[in-house]
Amino acid sequence: MSGAPQTLSGRAATDAPDLRYGEAAGRTARGPVTVPGEASERERLAAATDACLRGQALVPPLVMPELRRHADAVIAATGCDPAFREYLYVLINNAAWRPVVAAVPYERRTLLLPPCLRASGKCPARFDKLGLLCERCGSCEICALSDEAEALGYTVLVAEGTGVxxxxxxxxxADAAIGVSCMPALERAFPHMVTGAVPGLAVPLLTDGCRDTRPDTAPIREAVRLRAPGADWRPLDLAKTREAVNAWFQEAQLRRFPGIARTQIGAIAGEWLARAGKRWRPFLTTAVYTALSGADVAALPDHVRHAALAVECIHKASLIYDDVQDNDAVRYGLPAVHAAHGTPLALTVSLYLLGLGYRLLADAPAPAAMRAAMLSLAADGHCRLCHGQGAELAWVRAPGPLGVEQVLDFFARKTAPSFDVVFRLGALCAGADPEVHDVLRRYSEALGVAYQIRDDLEDFTEDGDADDIRMQRPSIVLAVAAAHAAPSERDVIAAAWGRGLDAHKAAAIRGIIAARDVERKTRDLLGDYKQRALDALAPLRNGDLKMALCRVVGKVLGP
Amino acid sequence: MRPGNTVKSERTPTVVYCDCAYSEIIPRAAKDAAQRAIAARGATAVAVPDLCALAAARDPRLREWAAAENLTVIACYPRAVRRLFAYAGAPLAAGATLLNMRDGQAAHIAARLPPPRADAAPPAPLAVPPGKDDWVPWFPVIDQDRCRNCKQCLNFCVFGVYDLSPEGLVRVAQPRNCKNNCPACARICPAAAIIFPKCPDAPINGAEPPAAPGAEAAPAPAAPGSLPADELDALLAKRRARAEAFRRARMGAAGEQP
Known part of the structure; x- marks a missing residue:
């Protein structure tokens, strides 16, 4: 990994990480993304794509390595002009989602049409907050397409962007969407459709230019009518999973544990566990389990509850330590445990929670081999985290300049293990194959690193103080700055690592960061790791798990 | 005459005329009327093919013109013109006269032009220089009086037009990345703060938005996730009701109405 991040698109700087159909290599040489002009050529490519994909078990959402691989195969088989590669991505993506979309009843589908289809100068429509309200004047295709889709039961939106x-x-x-858009907008929408895991079929406009555009009517109609009779696909209900998990953390539920009910330490720990928090970890453990097992969320087995409670116990134990170490007196808007009960008691509660976490795993009503594997996984993650944290503390005692790779290594060592434990405990509960664990390992590492990069970026952009670059710990923003700085600037940065800065020096470093476009470069690096996390999901055969983990990327790292 | 050359080159012009050469939003008749008015007054005028193009390039002449006393700019909506000059680092004085050729009032431009100076050139036709290049100057400018820095445009734009200033404020960083005729970011702006001077629709074209700064403008679709559930339900219900009404109307037209 070099300091210069890979980008997937050849386009100029954008704020959002690039995760598009378009790829850097050859984009400029190939010109803009295009759609074959002749209907016969579009039909030929669609048929060839279907032929190439026949027999392949496509598991949507497809991620870039899958799209690339299949597009290569179609290009090799058809001799298709590589200029249409992005168009093939659309066809391949549609092929992957088609069975899912077909299984969604029309009433739970949305047809999204772009307002640029309207006849400029003639269209009498007004806009409300959801987009254009077609008057059915008949001057463009929106009229007929809306009529047809709405007759079937669709909600039709004529709106900018796919975010809606x-x-x-x-x-x-809605559970599925048919989207009509120009290729550039589809490119842009693609990462959002992946991280949103939106079952959808896309039909590119024949022209772009944002005015008086032309739709490819036949495939739109085909997509709109597509229906597998009787099928009724429903997405994994993550909201219900969250409710189930939250219920486990109500204090009355927690008091069922004898230790929590009986002693002062237990009572503090119980209150601390019940206290608000995002409960991301137990939710993710449980979501991985439900996706893999297909279990009814209303009746989750006890060993999953044990695993979910255990990850939260261990996490909340670490938060007590963090608050003591950082001298943060407030947590979730209330006094931190050490602020309320004093440091010695707080540390004891923290140790108790660690013990309780391991005990929950050891007592999980599951086969002995599964219990042993869960304990081993949690203990291994615990040890690796401590090694990672220890490495960082050693650096803090003797700080020196760090390269991008070194900072990323710190990130991987101190954050990735906790993600790994959270996801793989869910997989262990479901008795998943080793292949699933391999995927989750790679996914966790990329997600953990991306999470830390994002954390550093937020610290950098959200605080306005002079000392906000967090020199006291390995900062990716500073490492990227050093990698792109001029030799004279490098000395200024080298002297800053691990030290508090006066206002003058902080301003100098801010100047370098602005001049070298460091924030954007760091965002590109974040985009790269976000992409790696998604790419890691390619081998998954379980669609629910793939969808859930794609959404986790969007939730944890932003859309 | 070379593009953008002044009629009296040694003088700072008192009138700047934009020919909006890339677009047909300004009727030919309005342009002709404005040009005749300038010629008849003998004003020290400069004609440019496209003010947007100059603003995108941050042409230093804009600063020179903005500094002129009693400047008159004949172009499009005043809000758009002010923001174009501001974008170029050449904010116009509050007293500048901004005449709009888009509002059907072109015939009155003559009356609002400054009186000729004593040393004015004799009346002569205004030479509008050719000066188009391959890039159609279509890009947004931000009305800073309305912008709330919500960053929706920044997150929405496909083409990397926007970025954040070192102070964390959204700005138009790459006008040439913008896609000709695409006003999508302006449509999603909840504050109606984004202006595309060449857009056919108000208030995106710079026409005064209906409400005061800070209030919701009429056509300001919500960004994803920002609508409360009940409002979203109401908007979806409205669409369903309209679909049903259109369906009935179609059936009625086909003679199937009971």
């Missing part, structure tokens, strides 16, 4: 569809899907208003 991802929003409807994430809110459970």
């Amino acid at each position: 569809v991802a929003d409807l899907v994430s809110r459970g208003v």
Whole structure:
């Protein structure tokens, strides 16, 4: 991994990480993404794509390595002009989602049409907050397409952007979408459709240019009508999973544990466990289990509850330590444990929670081999985290300049193990294959690193103080700055590592960061690791798990 | 005459005329009327093919013109013109006269032009220089009086037009990345703060938005995730009701109405 991040798109700087159909190599040489002009050529490519994919078990959402591999095969088989590679990605992606979309009843689908289809100068429509309200004047194709889709039961939106569809899907208003858009907008939407795991079929516009555009009507109609009779696909209900997990952490539930009910330490620990928090970890453990097992969320088995409680116990034990170490007196808007009960008691509660976590795993009502594997996984993650944290503390005692790779290594060692434990405990509960564990290992590492990069970026962009670059710990922003700095600037940065800075020096470093476009470069690096996390999911055969983990990327790292 | 050359080159012009050469939003008749008015007054005028192009390039002449006393700019909506000059680092004085050729009032431009100076050139036709290049100057400018820095445009734009300033404020960083005729970011702006001077639709074209700064403008679709569930439900219900009404109307037209 060099300091210069890979980008997937050849386009100029954008703020959002690039995870598009378009790839850096050859984009400029190939020109803009295009759609074959002749209907016969589009039909030929669609048929050839279907032929190439026949017999392949495509598990949507497809991630870039899968799209690339299949597109290579189609290009090799058809001699298709590589200029249409992105168009093939659309066809391949549609092929992957088609069985899912076909199984969603029309009433739970949305048709998204772009407002640029309207006849400029003639269209009498007005916009509301969801987009254009077609008056059925008949001057463009929106009219007929809306009529047809609405007659079937669709919700039709004529709106800018695809965000609204991802929003409807994430809110459970729609379960699938047919989207019509220009290739550049589809490119842009693709990462959101992956991280939103939106079941959808896309039909590119024949022209772009954002005015008086032309739709490819036949495939739109085909996609709109597509239906597997009787089928009724429902997405994994993550909201229900979250409710189930939250219920486990109500204090009355926690008091069922004898230790929590009986002693002062137990009572503090119980209150601390019940206290608000995002409960991401137990939720993710449980979500991985439900996706893999297909279990009913209303009746989750006890060994899953044990695993979920255990990860939260161990996490909340570490938070007590963090608050003591950082002298943070407030947590979740209330006094931190050491602030309320004093440090000695707080540390004892923390140790108790570690013990309780391991005890929950050891007592899980599961086969002995599964219990042993869960204990081993948690203990291994615990040890690796401590080694990672120890390495960072050693650096803090004797700080020196760090390269991008070294900082990323710190990140991988101190954050990735906790993600790894959280996801793989769920997989162990479901008795998943070793292949699933391999995927989750790679996914956790990339996600953990990306999470830390994002944390550093947020610290950098959200605080306005002079000392906000967090020199006291390995900072990826500083490492990227050093990698792109001029030799004279490098000395200024080298002297800053691990030290508090006066206002003058902090300003100098901020100047270098601005001049070298360091924030964008760091964002590119974040995009790269986000991409790696998604790419790691390619081998998964379980669609529910793949969808859930794609959404986790979006939730944890932002869309 | 070379593009953008002044009629009296040694003088700072008192009138700047934009020919909006890339677009047909300004009727030919309005342009002709404005040009005749300038010629008849003998004003020290400069004609440019496209003010947006100059603003995108941050042409230093804009700063020179902005500094002129009693400047008159004949172009499009005043809000758009002010923001174009501001974008170029050449904010216009509050007293600058901004005449709009898009509002059907072109015939009155003559009356609002400054009186000729004593040393004015004799009345002569205004030479509008050719000066188009391959890039159509279509890009947004931000109305800083309305912008709330919510960053929705930044997150929405496909083409990397926006970025954040070192102070964390959204700005138009790459106008040439913008996609010709695409006003999508302006449509999603909840504050109606984004202006595309060449856009056919108000208030995106710079026409005054209906409400005061900070209030919701009429056509400001919500960004994903920002609508409360009940409002979203209401908007979806409205669409279903309309679909049903259209369906009935179609059936009625086909003679199937009971």
